[in-house]
Structure formats: structure tokens, C-alpha cells
Amino acid sequence: MGGGARTAADDVTATVRVAARSDLGAVIAIERVSFGDPWTRGMFGAHLTSEGGNNFLVAEQAGSVVGYAITVAVSDESELLNIAVDPEHRGQGLGALLLDAAMELCRISGAKEMWLEVRASNAGARTLYSSRGFAEMGVRKRYYHAPREDAIVLRSDLRSLVRNETVTETATGFPAGVRDPILSSASHFPRQENK
Numbered sequence: 001m002g003g004g005a006r007t008a009a010d011d012v013t014a015t016v017r018v019a020a021r022s023d024l025g026a027v028i029a030i031e032r033v034s035f036g037d038p039w040t041r042g043m044f045g046a047h048l049t050s051e052g053g054n055n056f057l058v059a060e061q062a063g064s065v066v067g068y069a070i071t072v073a074v075s076d077e078s079e080l081l082n083i084a085v086d087p088e089h090r091g092q093g094l095g096a097l098l099l100d101a102a103m104e105l106c107r108i109s110g111a112k113e114m115w116l117e118v119r120a121s122n123a124g125a126r127t128l129y130s131s132r133g134f135a136e137m138g139v140r141k142r143y144y145h146a147p148r149e150d151a152i153v154l155r156s157d158l159r160s161l162v163r164n165e166t167v168t169e170t171a172t173g174f175p176a177g178v179r180d181p182i183l184s185s186a187s188h189f190p191r192q193e194n195k
């Protein structure tokens with residue numbers, strides 16, 4: 001998507017691209033203001049590889065990283081592991097742009113569905129997920145810490161996605177069909193890892 005993609009807001013243009021190690025400083029800064037239980041640098045670093053079904057995307061605006069989304073696709077399932085947008089850039093369609101790109105990449109790599117977990121109180125994210133076809137599949141009681149809270153488990157069917165040629169271009173460098181048996185057991189949102 002080298003030329004940039006229009007976001008929901010008419011006057012904002014952003015580019016979604018694959019993350020590089022040099023993006024980690026900006027990503028971690030966004031992570032820390034977005035979550036009470038932030039991922040560590042090592043957790044982000046582990047997802048920089050495109051092997052094992054990893055997709056680590058960043059949204060860039062005016063030369064700055066303003067958001068990111070991380071998914072893993074294994075066999076016909078995928079999972080949204082992390083997504084956040086810089087607070088000063090929220091409400092401009094960037095979260096939706098990142099989520100759409102992440103879902104399309106997983107679909108292209110063969111995933112039929114995407115799963116995620118979200119804090120029960122995170123109304124904004126739940127509205128975003130609902131707008132992308134995510135439906136409630138269950139609840140993990142007291143799943144999150146800092147603060148302790150239930151997780152709502154959501155699933156979306158990727159097979160209903162309309163093929164998006166713009167996003168497909170972004171897929172260059174993502175080897176379809178790469179599988180990692182360790183990741184295939186990753187059924188939990190790794191935000192819980194630093195408990």
C-alpha cells in the first residue's frame with residue numbers, strides 16, 4: 001500500500017506497512033499509554049518475524065508510527081494479539097484501517113476465522129470489532145489483570161470478507177502457509193503473559 005490508503009476520515013491519509021525493528025520505540029510508547037498491562041519489547045520483538053504466521057503491521061502518518069496490529073495465523077484460524085492507536089490519532093479510522101489490513105492478510109494466508117479477546121469494559125474496541133463482524137463466543141472470567149476483569153471472546157468469519165486489492169499489495173513479504181506448531185497452541189491473548 002505504498003501510496004497510502006484513505007482512512008474513514010476524508011482528510012487523513014495513512015500507510016499500513018509491515019513493522020520493522022526501528023518501529024519498536026514508537027510502538028512501545030503507544031502500548032504504554034494504551035494498556036495497564038503493556039507488552040514488553042521482547043514480546044513485540046518476537047512478532048517481527050513473518051515466520052510462524054506472524055503479521056505485525058504499523059500505520060504511519062506523516063512519517064510517524066501512529067498505530068499497530070499484530071496477528072498470528074495458524075492453519076485455518078487466526079488471532080488478533082494486539083492492536084492500538086496513538087491516543088492523539090484515535091477516532092480517525094486508523095484502528096479500522098489496521099484491523100481490515102490484518103484480517104485481509106490472515107484471510108490471504110488461508111485463515112477462515114479470526115479470534116480475539118477484549119476487556120468487557122472496552123466499549124470503543126468492542127464497537128470496532130462488532131463493525132468488522134466479530135460476534136461474542138464466550139467469556140473468560142477474571143482473565144485480565146491491572147485491573148482484574150473478564151475477557152470477552154470474539155470471532156469473525158474471514159470467508160465473508162470482500163477481497164481488497166489495496167490490502168493485498170501489502171501482503172508482499174508474508175509467506176502464505178508458513179506454520180509453527182508452537183504457535184498453533186497459542187489460544188490465549190498473550191497480554192496475559194506478563195501476569
Ligand SMILES: CC(C)(COP(=O)(O)OP(=O)(O)OC[C@H]1O[C@@H](n2cnc3c(N)ncnc32)[C@H](O)[C@@H]1OP(=O)(O)O)[C@@H](O)C(=O)NCCC(=O)NCCS
Pocket residue numbers: 008034035083084085086089090091092093094095096097117118119122123124125127128129131
Ligand atoms: C480500539 C482502538 C484501536 C480503535 O482505534 P481508532 O483509530 O480510534 O478506531 P477508528 O477511528 O478506526 O474507529 C473505528 C470504529 O470503531 C468504533 N470506535 C472506536 N473507538 C470508539 C470509542 N472510543 N467509542 C465508541 N466507538 C468507537 C467506532 O464505531 C468507529 O466507527 P465510526 O468510524 O463509524 O465511528 C483505539 O481506541 C485504541 O488504541 N484503544 C486502546 C487500545 C485498545 O483498547 N486496543 C484493543 C484491545 S482488545
